[in-house]
Amino acid sequence: MINTWELMARLLPIWKFIKKYNGADALCDLVAGITVGLTLIPQVIAYASLAGLEPQYGLYSALCGGIVYAIFGTIPELNIAPTALLSLLTYQYTHKVTFGNVKAAIMLTFFAGILELLCGILHLGFLIDFVSTPVVSAFTSAGAITIASSQIKNLFGLKYNAENFIQVWKNFFMHISEVQLWDTALGFGCIIVLLAMRTLKDYGEPPVSTEKTPEKSSTYKKIIWFISVGRNAMVVVGCAFMAYIFKIYDHKPFALTSKVPSGFPSFSVPLKPIEASNGTSGTDISQMLAELGYSIAVIPFIAIIANVGIAKAFAHGKVVDASQEMVAVGLCNIAGSFFGSYPVNASFSRAAVSSASGVRTPLSGIYTGIMVMLAFTFLTPYFPYIPKATLAAVIICAVVFMVEVAITKMIWRINRLDMIPFIITFICCLLMGIEVGILIGILVEVCKLMYFTSRPKIMVKKIHGRRTYVRVTLNSLVFFSSAEYCREKIFQCVLDSGQMFSLVLVDCTQTTDMDFTAGKCFESLIKDLKKIDKSLIFLASNEHISKMLQASCGKDVVICKSEEEFDVSCPGKINAVSNGDMETVTTQM
Secondary structure (H helix, E strand, O other), X not given: OOOHHHHHHHHOOHHHHHOOOOHHHHHHHHHHHHHHHHHHHXXXXXXXXXXXXXXXXXXXXXXXXXXXXXXXXXXXXXXXXXOHHHHHHHHHHHOOOOXXXXXXXXXXXXXXXXXXXXXXXXXXHHHHHHOXXXXXXXXXXXXXXXXXXXXXXXXXXXXXXXXXXXXXXXXHHHOXXXXXXXXXXXXXXXXXXXXXXXXXXXXXXXXXXXOOOXXXXXXXXXXXXHHHHOHHHHHHHHHHHHHHHHHHOOOOOOOEOOOOOOOOOOXXXXXXXXXXXXXXXXXXXXXXXXXXXXXHHHHHHHHHHHHHHHHHHOOOOOOOOHHHXXXXXXXXXXXXXXXXXOOOEEOHHHHHHHHHOOOOOOOHHHHHHHXXXXXXXXXXXXXXXXXXXXXXXXXXXXXXXHOOOHHHHHHHHHOHHHHHHHHHHHHHHHHHOHHHHHHHHHHHHHHHHHHHHHOOOEEEEEEEOOOOEEEEEEOOOEOHHXXXXXXXXXXHHHHHHOOOOOEEEEEOOOOOOEOHHHHHHHHHHHHHHHHOOOEEEEEOOOHHHHXXXXXXXXXXXXXXXXXXHHHHHOOOOHHHOOHHHOEXXXXXX
């Protein structure tokens, strides 16, 4: 019988952590939460511009994720907030809607959360297994390149509209004569500083060690480590201060972020229709959903893939409850949509920072959430001083390491055939869009799976002795996709064997299942062999397989349940043949 604690831990995973929570855990979570907050706040401000929204919406989107995930999540390192990939997809699906991109992004968040929650409740986590590692790697790499490319215009101070990878670079070269020197210098300067500060973590040490017998680290190494993980915040604050100084002297050399309202986000119902005003007709929910289209399915699909993948990476060998992760991220999106959030999920970079900070439980997300509240309460008046080139540099430095170059070498060395879905997915994501590219990649993998499923390996042994026969071993399931192939290969093998082989033994002891089509194909095989004076016997120890064959092939089928029964039922017992009198030729088809 399940006790109260076990039931609460199953419904609300936070109970599992609270039961043994102590002061050491709280200190580690506090340090990790603050550290992630230093990384998170400048990132989400930058990602909001990537989503085509004002900076405050990045903070609004980071409000509920950490708090809700602390209650329903299972992986301590994960923090649910805006990511570069979902920000880019949000822009692609919402920037052209007629009822406003902000309203569209919030509605998209709500419906994405509903779909993610339903997938978790229905335990559809197994669907993620159909997305292979090469496809995910190609999709991630192409997404990173697309995101970095989208920031080229802000990095060089250019103004143009572009929706995909090709248009970005086409417009860049068309407007290259309009490059702004100050923005370009600032952007590349920020990139150099961010990359240099990123390397500092190799010379520092986290403030809380996760080892059982840690060596006491020096204070300066802890400071170096904090400088490295807080590099985004330091660069953004430094550039904003520089822009403020320029403004005092009536200079505006950089393109700056627009002015944003301060204060706590207002609570609003995401499904509220837009009422008519100034003689215009309103927009109801059905019209909004029609404009959002299939983005309602694409956004949660991408979010689930990323979230479960990151959860597995930081599970430390434990089994990840994919369905619970879907529930958690779904509730994060649903809750966030009431406070002006656009779609969110976990980030690998934030998870890595959290892990290095010595996080113990998902409760660290609560401390990160508190930092976000302080940010949009006290810091929003200073957002207009943040240069766009600085935010572009933050985004580029965040996504450039998502390009998985090393994995291509591993794929080529281990199984070169996997390069096909990798290359196709990568190219399609760049040329046709991220969402179309990953769907094509999955389709290629499914086609590859179907091909190999329909072409199972068949072991054939031609045995010579007092009794000669062909032994065919089926090593897999025999369903409609492979049934005709098996029939043709067995029949062709008998024809190639000549007149000395009059008996065919089909070994089904390793076959766990077959369908109606397979049974009818074997019935046809028996009749075809009978026409050329050959006989066929099945060796099937599985009762289910025996019944399937009897029902499909009728009275003509001969089934032996064991090797002994085959020896007894057929003339010329093979056991009486010495090894010197018997020759076995094995081939694989």
